[in-house]
Structures are given as C-alpha cells and as structure tokens.
Amino acid sequence: MSHSRLEQSSPDQVKPPRFFVISDKPHDIFVFFIRLGVLVCLLISITLALYSAFFKPSRLFLPDRLQATDRARSTTTSDRPGAATNISHILFCIAGSENTWQDRSRFNKLWWLPNETRGFVWLDKEPRYDVSGAIPFKISNYRWKSFVHGQAAVRISRIFKESFKLGLPKVRWFVMGDDDTVFFPENLATVLGKYDHSEMVYMGDNSESVEQNLYHGFAMAYGGGGFAISSALAIQLSRIFDGCLRRYYYFYGSDQRVWACVNELGVTLTREPGFHQLDIRGDPYGILAAHPLVPLVSLHHLDMLEPVFPNMTRVDAIHKLMGAYHIDPSRILQQCFCYDHKRHWSVSISWGYTVQVYPTLWTAKDLQTRFRTFQTWGTLSDGPFMFSTRAMGPDPCDKPIIYFLEKVKNVGNGAWTLSSYKRHKEGEDGRSCTRLNITPVVVERVRVAALKLDPKYWKKAPRRQCCQIMNGGLIKNGTLRIRIRHCGPRESITV
Numbered sequence: 001m002s003h004s005r006l007e008q009s010s011p012d013q014v015k016p017p018r019f020f021v022i023s024d025k026p027h028d029i030f031v032f033f034i035r036l037g038v039l040v041c042l043l044i045s046i047t048l049a050l051y052s053a054f055f056k057p058s059r060l061f062l063p064d065r066l067q068a069t070d071r072a073r074s075t076t077t078s079d080r081p082g083a084a085t086n087i088s089h090i091l092f093c094i095a096g097s098e099n100t101w102q103d104r105s106r107f108n109k110l111w112w113l114p115n116e117t118r119g120f121v122w123l124d125k126e127p128r129y130d131v132s133g134a135i136p137f138k139i140s141n142y143r144w145k146s147f148v149h150g151q152a153a154v155r156i157s158r159i160f161k162e163s164f165k166l167g168l169p170k171v172r173w174f175v176m177g178d179d180d181t182v183f184f185p186e187n188l189a190t191v192l193g194k195y196d197h198s199e200m201v202y203m204g205d206n207s208e209s210v211e212q213n214l215y216h217g218f219a220m221a222y223g224g225g226g227f228a229i230s231s232a233l234a235i236q237l238s239r240i241f242d243g244c245l246r247r248y249y250y251f252y253g254s255d256q257r258v259w260a261c262v263n264e265l266g267v268t269l270t271r272e273p274g275f276h277q278l279d280i281r282g283d284p285y286g287i288l289a290a291h292p293l294v295p296l297v298s299l300h301h302l303d304m305l306e307p308v309f310p311n312m313t314r315v316d317a318i319h320k321l322m323g324a325y326h327i328d329p330s331r332i333l334q335q336c337f338c339y340d341h342k343r344h345w346s347v348s349i350s351w352g353y354t355v356q357v358y359p360t361l362w363t364a365k366d367l368q369t370r371f372r373t374f375q376t377w378g379t380l381s382d383g384p385f386m387f388s389t390r391a392m393g394p395d396p397c398d399k400p401i402i403y404f405l406e407k408v409k410n411v412g413n414g415a416w417t418l419s420s421y422k423r424h425k426e427g428e429d430g431r432s433c434t435r436l437n438i439t440p441v442v443v444e445r446v447r448v449a450a451l452k453l454d455p456k457y458w459k460k461a462p463r464r465q466c467c468q469i470m471n472g473g474l475i476k477n478g479t480l481r482i483r484i485r486h487c488g489p490r491e492s493i494t495v
C-alpha cells in the first residue's frame with residue numbers, strides 16, 4: 001500500500017515539498033514564482049467558491065422546502081425584533097368543529113377583539129349558522145382525510161401547519177386553543193413577551209388532575225388550556241410535521257402529537273401556570289380564588305363546570321369576569337392577604353372575583369392553598385392534583401365568609417380601581433361560628449382600592465402584593481375597606 005503511514009515516514013520520503021525549495025538557479029526561481037502565482041489564484045477562487053456556497057446560498061440551488069422556510073422567516077422578521085410583543089404579534093389557531101361551534105362561539109365572543117386579535121377557528125365544514133362577532137373561520141384542508149388513523153386528531157394537529165402556511169406577516173407566536181378556550185389576550189402577550197420568539201419555544205402547562213398527566217404525559221402542554229409555539233419553532237416544526245404525524249398515529253389527542261413532534265426537535269415544555277386546562281369537575285372556585293402568582297392567560301372547560309359566579313349562567317358569569325379583566329388585565333385574580341389583628345380575622349382577596357373573610361387567623365401558606373371545591377376529571381375523586389388542596393371546614397370557624405364581585409370602576413383618572421364584593425347569601429360558612437365573640441357577620445360588603453398593575457410588574461421576579469385594612473377596621477354601613485399596595489422591602493405577611 002503506497003499511502004501507508006509507514007511508507008510516508010521512511011527516511012528518503014522526508015523532504016520538503018518541491019514548492020518550497022528555493023534553488024539558486026535563475027530558471028528554478030522563475031518556475032517557482034509561476035507556480036506560486038497559480039497556487040495563490042487557485043486558493044482565492046476556492047475560497048470564493050466555498051464562501052458563496054456556504055454563506056450566501058443562491059436560491060437557484062436550494063431545495064423547495066428550504067426556500068419556503070426562507071419565505072416564512074422573512075414574514076416573521078419584518079417587524080422590529082427589539083419591539084415589545086403585543087397582541088398584534090399573536091396568531092390564534094383555534095380547533096373547532098361545525099357541530100359544536102355555534103354553542104361554543106358564545107365563549108369566544110367574550111374574549112375575541114375583532115380589530116385587534118388575529119387568527120381563525122378551523123372547522124371541518126362550512127357552518128350553517130351566523131357567527132359574526134366571533135373569530136373568523138376557515139375550513140381545514142382535505143389532506144387530513146388521507147390519514148388512516150385518528151382523522152379528527154390529525155385535522156386538529158394540522159391546524160398549526162395550515163395557520164403557518166398562511167404566511168401572515170409579523171407573527172411571533174402561534175397560539176393553539178380549543179373552541180371552548182377563553183383566552184385573556186393582553187395577559188397572553190405579557191407572558192409571551194418574557195421570551196424571545198426567535199428562539200424555539202413551546203409553552204403551556206399540563207393538566208390539573210394527576211391521573212390525566214399519568215395517562216397522557218406530564219411534560220406536555222394540554223391543548224384546551226392552549227399552548228404557544230414561537231415563530232422560530234414553527235419554521236422547523238412545519239418542515240417535519242406531516243411525516244411526524246404519521247409516526248405518532250396511535251396517540252390519543254392532537255396536543256399529544258404536536259408535543260411528540262416538538263420533542264423530535266429537542267425542544268421541551270416551558271411551563272407557564274397561567275394557562276388553565278381545567279381538567280376538573282364541579283366548581284372551579286378553589287382554583288380561581290387562589291391563583292398562582294402569574295397573569296391569568298386562559299380558562300377551559302367552562303361549559304362543563306359550575307358557573308364562576310353563583311346564580312348566573314356560565315356565559316354571563318364569564319362576561320362579568322371579563323368586565324373586571326378589561327379594567328385591570330394584569331391584576332385579574334391576583335391574590336393578596338391581610339389581617340385584622342384586633343379582631344383576629346384573616347382576609348384573602350382574589351382581585352376582580354372574590355374576597356374571603358375568615359373569623360380566625362390563617363397563615364399565608366394556608367390562604368394560598370386552594371379550596372377543594374372540585375374533583376378530578378376522569379374518576380371524580382378528591383385528588384391527587386398537581387397542587388396542594390385543602391378541604392373547607394368542617395368546623396364553621398375554619399370557614400370563610402365568601403364575597404363575590406359586585407362591580408369594578410375606574411377612579412383617579414383611570415390610574416386606580418375601586419372594586420366591591422358582596423356577601424354570598426347561600427350555604428353554611430363562618431357566620432355559623434358561634435364560639436367566637438366577633439365574627440365577620442356584620443360585614444355585608446368589602447370595598448377594595450388598588451393602583452392598576454403595570455404589565456411590566458410581570459417582568460420582575462414575582463412578589464405578592466400586600467393589602468391593608470383601612471380606617472383601623474371600621475365597618476361603616478356594613479362595608480369593610482381595604483387597600484392593595486406594594487409590600488415594603490422588609491414587610492412580611494405575618495399572622
């Protein structure tokens with residue numbers, strides 16, 4: 001073998017290459033310079049060829065698929081990358097079907113902002129009814145019918161790709177949701193704005209019921225709560241999507257398929273606990289009254305649960321919550337605690353929704369633990385859930401008196417809000433606590449003043465705000481007054 005290492009290192013082969021041997025003969029020097037010239041020219045042209053091949057790809061030589069990618073990239077980067085993310089950068093991709101949309105569009109109309117939000121609900125066929133005021137519809141491409149297994153789930157998974165292929169300008173985030181998902185669009189933009197859409201991000205949260213996560217997957221974003229795909233991830237995901245769907249034909253849901261495909265790109269779930277799948281049965285009160293310290297992004301399954309406000313229809317109740325949301329989006333459902341130290345009462349506020357006044361003292365840890373007013377989704381049991389819960393009672397002195405939102409208004413040139421919460425009439429609660437001398441039975445109404453919460457608040461490390469009972473706890477005309485404010489740097493919420 002002439003190219004063996006052994007042969008090359010043999011003594012008579014070890015001599016400098018001819019190009020670098022400069023002899024003193026004039027002829028040899030001439031030849032040397034010609035060779036040097038040729039070599040330099042060769043090197044320059046190779047470098048240029050390599051440069052143009054690798055750094056400035058000519059469209060002529062690119063496969064179709066890559067050209068499409070380029071086109072998509074140019075539509076997503078035409079906005080100033082540094083500018084803050086707002087509602088206009090989101091494309092909603094909502095999964096619907098003709099036979100449920102008429103009913104469920106009632107929830108959609110409550111959050112859809114006709115001239116602000118962008119997106120479509122994707123239906124299997126043309127609706128036979130009028131749905132003006134809701135998100136506009138599109139009919140899914142017939143290609144889902146070519147899939148042998150799980151056609152419905154495939155159609156819904158492909159909504160992502162069809163939305164991507166529309167090539168709409170300045171889309172930073174593709175947000176999937178169901179036709180019965182209620183989004184809170186300003187808060188969604190606030191949460192998305194914490195991340196860079198030019199990186200590959202897959203964002204959402206999993207199910208509340210452990211049994212659901214055990215069955216479908218813990219690390220998956222559940223589609224009903226909604227999930228977001230950054231434009232950078234969308235470009236790559238759309239390339240592999242159809243092939244990937246065929247590989248995971250045996251999966252149950254569309255969200256699970258998308259998750260599997262995202263995983264093939266090495267991207268994992270970024271959890272944002274403001275997305276709520278609400279895989280629960282019963283009354284969502286416990287969850288809404290003790291929201292985690294993040295903006296409320298979505299609610300799901302609202303037509304399967306008790307209305308969020310008692311003695312109202314489900315739709316009217318969400319309409320009422322939306323009213324408070326529109327006045328101070330960043331603050332909706334934000335919880336804070338304070339104490340009436342003289343009377344030994346604890347107060348928990350979930351802004352825009354409910355106030356609880358306890359005849360006894362409870363720690364911050366207890367007050368932020370959710371009341372178990374609901375059961376698991378599949379087996380209707382008391383748990384386990386993905387968070388801690390507590391039972392209400394049975395001692396009436398452990399139970400709060402519950403107040404529900406009455407109205408919210410702007411005050412002080414719109415910089416402040418004044419919200420009032422009226423005592424709920426039904427059920428046994430703290431009012432039945434007779435062994436204590438002073439129970440909050442005299443409090444008919446709680447009025448809460450708060451400075452509006454700037455969305456920038458959510459860019460910082462979250463810290464719960466503080467509240468304080470005003471006028472030394474004076475109850476005038478049945479009304480207890482409370483103010484919400486920033487906590488002092490050294491302040492703690494201590495019983």
Ligand SMILES: *[C@@H]1O[C@H](CO)[C@@H](O)[C@H](O)[C@H]1NC(C)=O
Binds near residue numbers: 085
């Ligand atoms: C959203 O951001 C874009 C810049 O990317 C800006 O042009 C537009 O006016 C903003 N829209 C709103 C409603 O603030």
Ligand SMILES: *[C@@H]1O[C@H](CO)[C@@H](O)[C@H](O)[C@H]1NC(C)=O
Binds near residue numbers: 114115
């Ligand atoms: C949306 O914009 C159109 C025209 O720009 C206008 O006629 C319509 O009233 C607007 N709708 C809302 C709800 O603002």
Ligand SMILES: *[C@@H]1O[C@H](CO)[C@@H](O)[C@H](O)[C@H]1NC(C)=O
Binds near residue numbers: 311425426
């Ligand atoms: C429920 O609502 C109806 C009508 O809106 C009202 O007459 C009734 O008093 C309410 N019941 C309770 C317990 O608030």
Ligand SMILES: *[C@@H]1O[C@H](CO)[C@@H](O)[C@H](O)[C@H]1NC(C)=O
Binds near residue numbers: 477
């Ligand atoms: C006391 O409260 C009632 C409603 O509960 C209200 O109609 C009345 O005006 C209030 N009185 C005063 C003096 O604020």
